Amino acid sequence: MTLAAAMTTVPGSQSVGSLLVVLPALNEADSIGRVVAEVRSREPAADLLVVDDGSIDRTADVARAAGARVMALPFNLGVGGAMRAAYRFAYEEGYSCVVQVDADGQHDPADIGRLRTALTEADVVVGARFAGTGGYVVRGPRRWAMRLLASTLSRLVRTPLTDPTSGFRMVNERALALFAFDFPEEYLGDTVEALVLASRAKLRIAQVPVAMRERTAGTPSQNAFRSCAYLVRVVTAIFLAVARRAPIVRPGSVAEASA
Template identity: 75%
Template sequence: MIGAATAGVPTLRPVADLLVVLPALNEEDSVGRVVDEVRRARPDADVLVIDDGSTDATAARARDAGARVMVLPFNLGVGGAMRAAYRYAHDRGYRYVVQVDADGQHDPADLRRLQERMSDTDVVVGARFAGIGEYEARGPRRWAMRLLAAVLSRLTSVPLTDPTSGFRMVNQRALSLFAVEFPEEYLGDTVEALVLAHRAGLRIGQVPVAMRERTTGQATQNVFRSSAYLLRVVAAIGLAVARRAPEIVSAPERHEVK
């Protein structure tokens, strides 16, 4: 279900160049504030909240803040939510799509910096461990993330300090790929997605960003489960590289949407 920003008032207009996507699961305490921040930072962009099977008022709070809302019938995880968002954006001809956390950890002020980097990349990652901010990972999670960063950097021939960051922007070439093929498992939407992009010949880059502390809700994975899965993803990278390179289909023409 996709609702317009103002319920009951159908409005037709050309899509914006940029679609800001907030995948959200039970983020009623933060999603409205984040939508407000995004709209202030990028008033020229459209904002889409993917309500990923929430059992609270996430969808209502997002609509009240002026976002479009896609309500999924049950929880698909971030990967499934973003695949739905990429298909939505691809079918409507958006030129850029950026994923922003609904819990407020990503700073919308960085959106323009990410888009500026799109001049020579197809996928740009907002990297936490690149010299800006004080965010730190500790213990096994830190070791696993460093290992993943080293593997992905070597594989893509691009220095990547934070391949698990969900703060990333794509252009139409990457959008055409991700609308059809996008990993849905936990962390597949970040790490394996970069492998897919590289295998498809897309250009990958990163921009240093400062991560903010979560102020509401709880993380969906604890440190130990995250660390174990990060190590599993390293093995999955080899399988992703071995399979046939994905093909990129052309994007449709831009058109007016409701």
């Protein structure tokens, strides 16, 4: 299925602005309408795309009714696959920057402007939960793994990072030209590997402290077993990020990558 075939539109959604807000969503019918409304309120000049990642509920219908443009994927690809499709769409449509916002309401659209300000001196900006703002707390094995990952990734990309698994991030045209064609789709690839990929392509990475919120609906995916498994997955993700081939550099897109 082509991207065009996967798209549905709503009145007034045809113009292409400089900023595209992307909400990857899987079975988020209970929250997506409120999140779309909040994004539209905070960023009225931005275009908004909901990527329905094979939902079996009314996520796509609710998003359309709220005024969002919807890309309906025929089956679940995971966040990495959904974002790769969104980045390709944004690249082909000529957007200058893209910001990813969770469809469950944890990311505050009021922080989008702060990420965009930071984008003036970076190519990829991460909204970080553990950088001195807000009271978001993670405990136990998952927190240990996140600290190990943050320390390791900071050394790999030569930039201080406290929350490399945050999905709240914004990219400019240079990063978009890379991610539209070469974006990791596996678990943690869209966060961990993507940062290493950007670093190897000589893109500038920065983080902005943000306050994360509790989910407005749905059930968190983590439990005790998954938190322990997260430790193993983090180690695997780091290995894959380092071992992954150098990114493909296309003429006129990003600087020549280093192996």
